[in-house]
Amino acid sequence: MNAHPDLSRRAFLGRLPVVTAGLAVPVAAVAETKGPHWAMLVDTRRCIACQACTIGCAVENALPEGDFRTVVATYAVRTPEGRTGLSVLPRLCNHCEEPPCIPVCPVGATFKRADGVVLVDGERCVGCAYCVQACPYDARFINHKTGKADKCTFCSHRIEAGLLPACVETCVGGARVFGDLNDPESEIGKRLKAAEGRTRVLKPEAGTQPRVFYIGLDDQLAGRVAGASATEMMWRPTHAGA
Amino acid sequence: MNTTVEVLGFAREPGWLPWAVQYFFLIGISTMAFFLSLPGLLWRRAGWEGLSRRALLAALVCGLAAPLALLADLHQPGRFLNFYLHTNFGSWMGWGAYFIPLYVGGLLAYAWSALRANRAGLTPAALVAGSGAVLVLLYTGMETMIVAARPLWHSFLIPVFFAVTAFAGAFGMTALFEALAGRREAPALNRGLRLGQWAVLLLVAAWLLLALSGAAPYREALATIQGGWTAAWIWFIASTALTLWLARGSSLLLPALFALHGAWLARWLVFMGGQSVPKLGATHAAQTLSLTPDSLLGIAGTAGLCLFIYIVLTSLVRWDEPAKV
Ligand code: SF4
Ligand code: SF4
Numbered sequence: 001m002n003a004h005p006d007l008s009r010r011a012f013l014g015r016l017p018v019v020t021a022g023l024a025v026p027v028a029a030v031a032e033t034k035g036p037h038w039a040m041l042v043d044t045r046r047c048i049a050c051q052a053c054t055i056g057c058a059v060e061n062a063l064p065e066g067d068f069r070t071v072v073a074t075y076a077v078r079t080p081e082g083r084t085g086l087s088v089l090p091r092l093c094n095h096c097e098e099p100p101c102i103p104v105c106p107v108g109a110t111f112k113r114a115d116g117v118v119l120v121d122g123e124r125c126v127g128c129a130y131c132v133q134a135c136p137y138d139a140r141f142i143n144h145k146t147g148k149a150d151k152c153t154f155c156s157h158r159i160e161a162g163l164l165p166a167c168v169e170t171c172v173g174g175a176r177v178f179g180d181l182n183d184p185e186s187e188i189g190k191r192l193k194a195a196e197g198r199t200r201v202l203k204p205e206a207g208t209q210p211r212v213f214y215i216g217l218d219d220q221l222a223g224r225v226a227g228a229s230a231t232e233m234m235w236r237p238t239h240a241g242a
Numbered sequence: 243m244n245t246t247v248e249v250l251g252f253a254r255e256p257g258w259l260p261w262a263v264q265y266f267f268l269i270g271i272s273t274m275a276f277f278l279s280l281p282g283l284l285w286r287r288a289g290w291e292g293l294s295r296r297a298l299l300a301a302l303v304c305g306l307a308a309p310l311a312l313l314a315d316l317h318q319p320g321r322f323l324n325f326y327l328h329t330n331f332g333s334w335m336g337w338g339a340y341f342i343p344l345y346v347g348g349l350l351a352y353a354w355s356a357l358r359a360n361r362a363g364l365t366p367a368a369l370v371a372g373s374g375a376v377l378v379l380l381y382t383g384m385e386t387m388i389v390a391a392r393p394l395w396h397s398f399l400i401p402v403f404f405a406v407t408a409f410a411g412a413f414g415m416t417a418l419f420e421a422l423a424g425r426r427e428a429p430a431l432n433r434g435l436r437l438g439q440w441a442v443l444l445l446v447a448a449w450l451l452l453a454l455s456g457a458a459p460y461r462e463a464l465a466t467i468q469g470g471w472t473a474a475w476i477w478f479i480a481s482t483a484l485t486l487w488l489a490r491g492s493s494l495l496l497p498a499l500f501a502l503h504g505a506w507l508a509r510w511l512v513f514m515g516g517q518s519v520p521k522l523g524a525t526h527a528a529q530t531l532s533l534t535p536d537s538l539l540g541i542a543g544t545a546g547l548c549l550f551i552y553i554v555l556t557s558l559v560r561w562d563e564p565a566k567v
Pocket of ligand 2: 124
């Protein structure tokens with residue numbers, strides 16, 4: 001296990017010259033080279049549920065109040081023996097390999113890039129919310145300000161500039177590791193290999209092949225949770241609609 | 243077994259607003275009312291003339307109001323042209339963008355031919371409207387059914403449920419127009435109403451049997467119906483039985499109103515109830531009706547639009563051939 005909570009960040013930054021050099025090579029060479037396939041590994045054991053990522057993402061992506069692309073769901077779990085502990089589930093778009101949100105879009109506004117990132121073409125989206133229905137993870141929503149489908153983009157604008165996604169950058173516990181699945185030497189590649197057999201994805205039965213992996217994920221939290229919700233007992237922001 | 247409390251969670255708001263309920267309600271009733279208009283207007287079955295004229299009126303009122311409700315459900319209504327500029331034919335909704343104008347266009351041509359007694363144009367127009375109606379019923383059911391992420395929707399019974407409740411609703415709307423025109427009784431309409439309610443009850447029973455037998459995704463869907471939604475489903479079943487009982491006599495208005503209430507509630511339960519269930523975590527979407535355009539005002543607005551179209555159509559055309567069957 002890595003002793004430095006921010007190594008994922010440093011490792012990525014260390015690779016930047018390689019990324020930028022890669023961008024500079026001639027087109028033919030790029031076509032021959034297998035490009036990156038971005039993914040995330042969330043080590044829930046390192047997450048302290050501080051929501052720095054939630055806020056970092058909201059600020060980076062200028063989300064309207066009450067809309068979130070990522071959030072850390074937090075649970076109080078009590079065992080039959082009477083022990084109570086905290087469990088967390090950092091949630092975001094899984095950038096699925098088989099994303100059910102794409103085929104349903106009536107205007108082809110949602111698509112998956114060659115580098116694995118699932119995006120919405122904001123110019124084309126009609127805000128029909130069909131993709132919102134089809135996503136098995138509640139990862140999508142209609143942005144209250146734009147009236148278009150919205151979701152985590154892995155901060156594509158940042159990765160194109162050689163930066164890490166905002167949530168990874170702000171993660172206090174170093175729980176989020178972002179990188180290239182195609183590169184076995186990348187931090188995520190090494191971590192996934194080290195944790196082989198112990199990583200999980202959300203709702204594997206949905207057949208979506210998520211590209212967000214979890215270590216230390218509580219079985220009970222991998223889908224709909226049969227339990228009480230404190231949020232339902234509290235005040236919640238309401239929107240007048242887009 | 244651990245006990246879990248979601249201390250900090252969040253729920254997505256419904257992406258499909260009450261406008262969607264209005265759309266599915268109106269377009270379903272319109273297509274079924276169109277079929278109800280065929281015996282008297284196309285096939286000239288003796289005694290069906292009056293009833294079929296009122297059914298056509300119901301098809302027109304609902305069919306003209308429905309696309310506006312659908313447009314209002316888009317969060318970017320001004321971009322509806324993208325449905326045609328960038329159609330994804332792999333999506334049922336993409337196809338729907340073509341089926342709706344096919345149906346509404348066919349319906350208008352059919353109504354024009356029927357009311358102008360243009361026999362030559364009637365059959366082709368009925369064929370276009372009929373295929374449009376079947377395709378609309380098909381796509382509205384399928385676009386809901388294929389959503390595997392929502393257990394309540396992901397069932398082959400959903401398109402049938404929509405069709406059957408629309409069938410009952412079409413009889414209800416036609417009976418309402420009969421009653422508004424001052425008619426006291428129309429036994430054929432009450433027979434249809436009863437048939438519709440039986441079919442709805444049978445379908446719900448089949449669904450419950452599947453759920454109780456543990457079949458996926460029915461079992462999961464049943465488990466997600468909680469709190470106020472359970473009460474609403476019980477009321478739906480009870481009011482369907484009540485409609486059945488009310489329609490046993492000759493009275494028109496009350497069973498008609500109950501049948502319409504049932505057809506609308508069926509869609510509210512499926513769409514708003516289905517969307518309240520979290521796909522991850524434990525927090526349900528808050529379901530509050532408010533005085534906003536996307537909520538109560540929208541529902542009232544659609545009803546107002548139907549009334550407006552009804553007034554215009556009844557002012558321009560005579561629909562009052564007496565019901566005979
Ligand atoms: S998590 Fe949802 S929105 Fe993201 S790619 Fe998968 S299906 Fe699409
Ligand atoms: S909301 Fe936008 S991206 Fe989603 S299905 Fe509709 S048009 Fe496509």
